Amino acid sequence: MSLTHKKVVLVVSGGIAAYKAAVIAGRLRKAGAEVKCIMTAHAAEFITPLTLREISGNPVALSMFDDVSEFRVEHIALAQWADIFVVAPATANIIGKIAGGIADDLATTAVMATTAPVLLAPAMNTNMFDNPIVQENLAKLRAHGYLIMDPDAGMLACGTCGTGRLPEPERIVEYIEHVTGRTELLKNLKVIVTAGGTREALDPVRYIGNHSSGRMGFAIAKSAAAAGANVTLVAAPTDLPTPCAVTRVDVTTTGEMKEAVDSLYDDCHIVIKAAAVADYRPEHKATQKIKKTGGDLTLHMVKNPDILYELGRRKAGQVLVGFAAETENVTAYGQAKLKKKNLDMLIANDVTAQGAGFKGSTNIATFLYPDGTTEPLEIMTKDELAKEIIARVARIYKEKTSQK
Numbered sequence: 001m002s003l004t005h006k007k008v009v010l011v012v013s014g015g016i017a018a019y020k021a022a023v024i025a026g027r028l029r030k031a032g033a034e035v036k037c038i039m040t041a042h043a044a045e046f047i048t049p050l051t052l053r054e055i056s057g058n059p060v061a062l063s064m065f066d067d068v069s070e071f072r073v074e075h076i077a078l079a080q081w082a083d084i085f086v087v088a089p090a091t092a093n094i095i096g097k098i099a100g101g102i103a104d105d106l107a108t109t110a111v112m113a114t115t116a117p118v119l120l121a122p123a124m125n126t127n128m129f130d131n132p133i134v135q136e137n138l139a140k141l142r143a144h145g146y147l148i149m150d151p152d153a154g155m156l157a158c159g160t161c162g163t164g165r166l167p168e169p170e171r172i173v174e175y176i177e178h179v180t181g182r183t184e185l186l187k188n189l190k191v192i193v194t195a196g197g198t199r200e201a202l203d204p205v206r207y208i209g210n211h212s213s214g215r216m217g218f219a220i221a222k223s224a225a226a227a228g229a230n231v232t233l234v235a236a237p238t239d240l241p242t243p244c245a246v247t248r249v250d251v252t253t254t255g256e257m258k259e260a261v262d263s264l265y266d267d268c269h270i271v272i273k274a275a276a277v278a279d280y281r282p283e284h285k286a287t288q289k290i291k292k293t294g295g296d297l298t299l300h301m302v303k304n305p306d307i308l309y310e311l312g313r314r315k316a317g318q319v320l321v322g323f324a325a326e327t328e329n330v331t332a333y334g335q336a337k338l339k340k341k342n343l344d345m346l347i348a349n350d351v352t353a354q355g356a357g358f359k360g361s362t363n364i365a366t367f368l369y370p371d372g373t374t375e376p377l378e379i380m381t382k383d384e385l386a387k388e389i390i391a392r393v394a395r396i397y398k399e400k401t402s403q404k
Ligand code: CTP
Pocket: 254, 273, 274, 275, 276, 277, 278, 279, 304, 305, 306, 307, 308, 309, 321, 322, 323, 324, 325, 326, 337
């Protein structure tokens, strides 16, 4: 991705992390963006406007009333110019002002006047960040479509350790690339993606699991977010980083995954179930570590609910997409699952085939549809396959909603 010709207004508010705005502006320019900075009066106490002017290559806007020699309504000009507004760092004060509809300086006035997406990167002391008023303000902004990054955790300037650090500049730039590069294929649709392999505990140290890496589901979540969807990724244990602009819910067992998906289902438009779900769990989880005895160990397993089957039964207009990881009779087993689970599309693959399977970065899939048609695909990366899936899902959603 690149930011060539993208116009970024970087709003710098007055916290110690304001000095990092110089790094952000520099990286944005390096990525090809045109950058104009607005500083609040307090920001100018932490870093000089001259620094940001030199690094951004543009004049820095400081006040509504700087230049009376020519007619130019600065806050409106910047608001209209921008492809994206980025408030970094966003202090508790500017968050409160934006959420409260206060526009008493150039920064807040320009944010209020823009119709471009506004991304906030909060940075403040942990207790300030955890303050319910700040959290309520962030929730309100989120509900109004403002994009909010999670601050990092670590050592803060005030000497305490906790959440509240400005996200690393590269993460902010990556988010800006995501927002300015996204399409409208699934704009504002609520999408649930499940990923990874669920685990069922035998005792406090052992579990029964599977080889799913979560890569396919994470690639789908990333691709859906890049298509403009509001994505919730319900993830079984994996080390993969959360894709940009995706809300992640971590789960371990099939029961937890079902609970998470069920709670979001009624209000969503699309569900893509890439997770490899444990079909059985041990009847009893031992409270203490199971000790070795002289003989063999017998486990009694009970059936887990089939999450996707239940969703299919309750379907009320959602697009439901399932996966079938098979080792033989791929198409026949896939078609049977598609029908049984009342799906709109199924992605079948032979996990034993060279270039497919759980661990690698490529996959070989066949798309199956309810009318019996099949669409075999070439070997491709999981990222490429995710894009193909999202394109089909968008088409199915469009067809479904136009029939209503
Ligand atoms: N699935 C689910 N809940 C389960 C099992 C599977 O939601 N308890 C979902 C998977 O996420 C996948 C699809 O159903 O999208 C098919 O999963 P798969 O394991 O291939 O099929 P099963 O229905 O479990 O059948 P089998 O294991 O016998 O092949």
